[in-house]
Amino acid sequence: MKRTTLISSFFVSIGLCFTLLTVAQTPLYKDKNAPVEKRISDLLKRMTLEEKILQLNQYTFGINNNPNNIGPEVKKLPNGIGSLIYFSADPVLRNQIQKKAMEESRLCIPILFGFDIIHGLRTVYPISIAQACSWNPDLVTQLCAVAAKESVLSGVDWTFSPMIDVARDPRWGRVSEGYGEDPYTNAVFGVASVKGYQGKNLSDSYSIAACLKHYVGYGMSEGGRDYRYSDVSAQSLWETYLPPYEACVKAGAATLMSGFNDISGVPATANYYTLTEILKKRWKHDGFVVSDWNAVKQLVWQGVAKDEKESGLKAFMAGVEMDMKDDIYRVHFPALVAEKKIPMKNIDDAVARVLRVKFRLGLFDEPYTKVVEEKERYLKPEDVALAQKLTEETMVLLKNKNNTLPLSANISKIALIGPMAKDQENIVGSWSFNVKTADAETLYDGIQKEFKNATINYALGCDFDGTNEAGFAEALDKANESEVIILCLGEKKTWSGENASRSTIALPAIQEKLMQELKKTGKPIILVLSNGRPLELVRLEPLADAIVEIWQPGIAGGTPLAGILSGRVNPSAKLAITFPLTTGQIPTYYNMRQCARPYGTEGNYQDISTEPLYWFGHGLSYTSFTYGDAKLSATKITKSQKMTVEVTVANSGSVKGKETVLWYISDPACSISRPMKELKYFEKKEINAGEKAVYKFEIDPMRDLSFTNATGKRFVEAGDFYVHVNNQKIKFEIVE
Ligand code: BGC
Secondary structure (H helix, E strand, O other): OOHHHHHHHHHHHHHHHHHHHHHHHOOHHHOOOOOHHHHHHHHHHHOOHHHHHHHOEEEEEOOOOOHHHHHHHHHHOOOOOOEEEEOOOOHHHHHHHHHHHHHHOOOOOOOEEEEOOOOOOOOOOOOHHHHHHHOOHHHHHHHHHHHHHHHHOOOOOEEOOOEOOOOOOOOOHHHHHOOOOOHHHHHHHHHHHHHHHHOOOOOOOOOOEOEEEEEOOHHHOHHHOOOOOOOOOHHHHHHHHHHHHHHHHHOOOOEEEEOOOEEOOEEHHHOHHHHHHHHHHHOOOOOEEEOOOOOOOHHHHOOOOOOHHHHHHHHHHHOOOEEEOOOHHHHHHHHHHHOOOOOHHHHHHHHHHHHHHHHHHOOOOOOOOOOOOHHHHOOOHHHHHHHHHHHHHHOEEEEEHHHOOOOOOOOOEEEEEOOOOOOOOOOOOOOOOOOOHHHOOOHHHHHHHHOOOOEEEEEOOOOOOOOOOOOHHHHHHHHHOOOEEEEEEEOOHHHOOOOOOOOOOEOOHHHHHHHHHHHOOOOOEEEEEEOOOOOEOOOOHHHOOEEEEOOOOHHHOHHHHHHHHHOOOOOOOOOOOOEOOOHHHOOOOOOOEOOOOOOOOOOOOOOOOOOOOEOOOOOOOOOOEEEOOOEEOOOEEEOOOOEEEEEEEEEOOOOOEEEEEEEEEEOOOOOOOOEOOEEEEEEEEEEOOOOEEEEEEEEOHHHHHOEEOOOOOEEOOOEEEEEEEOOEEEEEEEEO
């Protein structure tokens, strides 16, 4: 053998040994090709109790941060903290904090950065209740994917969204954050958002983890007041509140947040039955549950723990793996483990759940955020266009007397009046921390662009509340000079969302008075409403020729509204929540249970109509849709057979339009009293003028006709059922 060959073989062998040695030394949990479960158990074996406990804590970071205190703030963080609520949206700062975890903590476990990205980060799109009115879950998935991308590029790995709390009391501010009064609608839109946030794979570059909240029954808060007691019966827990969670857990949602409420006496944050029995044992969820903000500590105030130590014990043993903000787990768990009140196997299971989400997100392998220029991060034109598209489908045409809308193309003078007309602050809705006010298109700007040849006579008229009528005179002058009045009223963004309950859902008296004064001009009034909940419109509705509910559309509301006013866009939204006639009618929702005296006048209010102003599902179009007779594939099936029902819908008007067909079922005689009807399926299609479309619903008895008992067991009973579509109600039978 030549000498050179000998020498090179020597170095090759040395190199090989060195590589083998390095491989042997690289812990398995750092090997990105190893299976996640193996990585978790390898890492767990190496962790001290203190390191494990730190993984179960979430701190906040970044409020009022400025570049000068980044250093000290980062230093203050305990090395090895599990998660942070990240208020900064700055990828550079995130990377600095992460660097500390990756380089200074013993095992280099990445931090999970969470934040409330509820309806977009900078490309803020309509609030959730509006999204549900679009009946277009695909668009919602696409927008959630945009939110996920903007989040990743801002340093956020995990959003505290979607909120899938069925909500039937519009006094509760958080009706704005969910998908309305119906369990199925919440399930469908919840799943759509989980898909958008998490993408095909959590480890994809632009995927973030979703968090279903607020598990469970929070929407039932008594009197519509936040943080209150909720009397949720076992039956309604299973029938109404759990189904959206079950659907989203099945869709792969990585995490959940426990609620502030209690469930008939047992707080949601200390509820073993919902957190462990149902979620982990029955549904086999293998991610983790984070408490809501201070919810662990609040167990003391809720009267189930004598001190913080006991509250930590109760929350953890019930199944809350991560403590948001309270710092109770970090402080008290070493003693609770030493006292054998918390078994090590529970700690290990909880830590494994947190690590599982981190591994699945790919954080161990790519802990840092890509830093790109701000213009590459946010408000990409195609994303804003997508937000506009969804926004067009969320705006509900509630009333259109004598076809007031669309406005004539020849209109020359429009009065645009009201506190919402030039607003950029409130129109974006709550939970929009990162939005820049200047990004929000005003209704005024959208209308001005659309009606280029018309003069827009703008006047503020009045503020959102207060008693100052000084602006009325100018508003009346502008109205008198114009052919039509577009009156933009509504709620401030702080009137809905968390801790924002109202005792009345009417607009403040000053706004109602402005409308009453404008009515005296005799000009047609188009009422445009921007709000986060159904409103009491009993006094305003008779004064309006047309009403458009635009909710809180986010940054791209002006152009879509203007499109609807001009007819460029044909409205297609339908309400996902009922508008009661008055606040006193609450609760009013379409899927109420059957009752003892449903006919005639008995059981009705003596002073007002018992009918709400607009039912769930109400929404008008500029075209008309004519439904043919619905046809069933069979009138009798067994419990294990399936059948289809279909209906042909004709666009009998003169413009193209989108129609959503809502399919309901009802069961008039069952061993429990069931809702008057229950939504089971919907489908939205665009139909050209003069054309027809066929809508089909496949009825699967176990999925669509069954009910649960108070333990969650599902039954289908033989007997008569009805399928409801539009105004038709068709009978069929299930036989043994
Ligand atoms: C809210 C949650 C939110 C959390 C973190 C709580 O007060 O109830 O919905 O995700 O704060 O900001």
